[in-house]
Amino acid sequence: MSTWYQENIRVQYKDTDQMGVVHHGNYVTWFEIGRTEWMRHKGMTYSQLENQRLLLPVMDVQLQYKLSAKYDDCVAVFTRVSKASPIRLEFEYEVRRIDEVAFAERGKTESLNPYGELLTKGSSTHMWVNSNWKPTKINKVAPEVYDIVKK
Amino acid sequence: MSTWYQENIRVQYKDTDQMGVVHHGNYVTWFEIGRTEWMRHKGMTYSQLENQRLLLPVMDVQLQYKLSAKYDDCVAVFTRVSKASPIRLEFEYEVRRIDEVAFAERGKTESLNPYGELLTKGSSTHMWVNSNWKPTKINKVAPEVYDIVKK
């Protein structure tokens, strides 16, 4: 399994709902931020993939909610690849509450173990397609990308 | 001035924030729903305009907040054209709280006077452009559309 990549996010007011916590729908977006920044950290951007006419649409998402994030909390999205084949890519996520010091000083880094208070876990599966949404073998059309994700 | 068109919206949980009211950002989206459904009511859809390679991007938006909408409220978005030239189009909006009976029975209709408790007023200005984002004279490229909006 690859190491975890940490991306920090400050909880915004608009993310809260009248229960006083972050609305559960926002975590899907946070997962997306997690894998986007994971890619950038690995040296490619999703934007570059799109320019190469490669898309990575979502096939499924699972979320398990443990504790609620609150307004102005410091959260870290930990992301890693859990499975990579030439046709599919799976990510795993943990969203954790961290303190202000860790928020300011750590982030945009890899770590062996996620830390902080676990809020939400999840995963997503994606499929490599071309710009006509036809399934594509990433090891054929962009081996350098496959080299990055399969590690 | 044209008559007002009424489109009803049920306030969703995710629209609320921890103040216990609808987050102010949602009204921009409600204005968009208002003008989209105004168009459909007039016999054209924004989707058809895009197929004709016509876009109507937003140049400015103003919003004035009077009272707050709450979770599960019935709101009506009243929309009308306030100004139409060959190159620009201005809409005016009123978002009002209405009761369950009006919500169920009225809606998708025109009326001379908006009714219900005024929550938010606003306006938006739009520009006609082609699919390359070049300004376009709507009375030249789509006179049938201009006929609809200038009334």
Added chain:
Amino acid sequence: MSTWYQENIRVQYKDTDQMGVVHHGNYVTWFEIGRTEWMRHKGMTYSQLENQRLLLPVMDVQLQYKLSAKYDDCVAVFTRVSKASPIRLEFEYEVRRIDEVAFAERGKTESLNPYGELLTKGSSTHMWVNSNWKPTKINKVAPEVYDIVKK
């Protein structure tokens, strides 16, 4: 298994992303609309539950994406209870593309079989808690609610 309840939603412009389809995160919100309107159809509102100091937070969500919804599509969210115990409640969802006629004429009704083109399937699990977020047995504190959901 209970019958399916159908709630119709028009796809908005802000729901799309630059792939030209509905961003996958929106389906979590559509599921929420589905179960909210299911409840209203059954004769209680989530708002009334909150007034009785009962909350139904989300424990997990699963989504499987089959086909993409597009701008201005007519979609139907089909919702039913898949499992109800005194402490938990599970919903099942199907989001399907329907035509303009079905959109205008059907909706806010129950049906034995979902119809239309399947876009996304999913489920969510919820837990009954009181206003202090302590787990609660719904058959004790609100037997009339349990009667509704267990059917």
Added chain:
Amino acid sequence: MSTWYQENIRVQYKDTDQMGVVHHGNYVTWFEIGRTEWMRHKGMTYSQLENQRLLLPVMDVQLQYKLSAKYDDCVAVFTRVSKASPIRLEFEYEVRRIDEVAFAERGKTESLNPYGELLTKGSSTHMWVNSNWKPTKINKVAPEVYDIVKK
């Protein structure tokens, strides 16, 4: 006039729409992030204000759109107070596209002049109220807060 405070934001996929640009509604949220982080930079947080039972609801918002932000763009939200009285507070905003270097190296700082390509300008007016939404004179109930905003 006070100096501008710069907060950087990476454009996310979910912020885009099928025109291939950031949906105009997102700028309202970006303004909110701008003023929230402005406050934190000044040594108080909106969260602390809420704990003191002070709220700062939005009375109006204006937005003028000049150019579009695109997916993965680096944008900077420049925020400053344009007017502060004991009962009201006005903010002014400029959202600008900046390059990757400025994005990585500048941010969370004050500057005399906003830089980068101007995308959207705007302003918002807010009113000081207590937790019962009654208007409040901030110089009486929290003079230390008034000292910060009136500069």
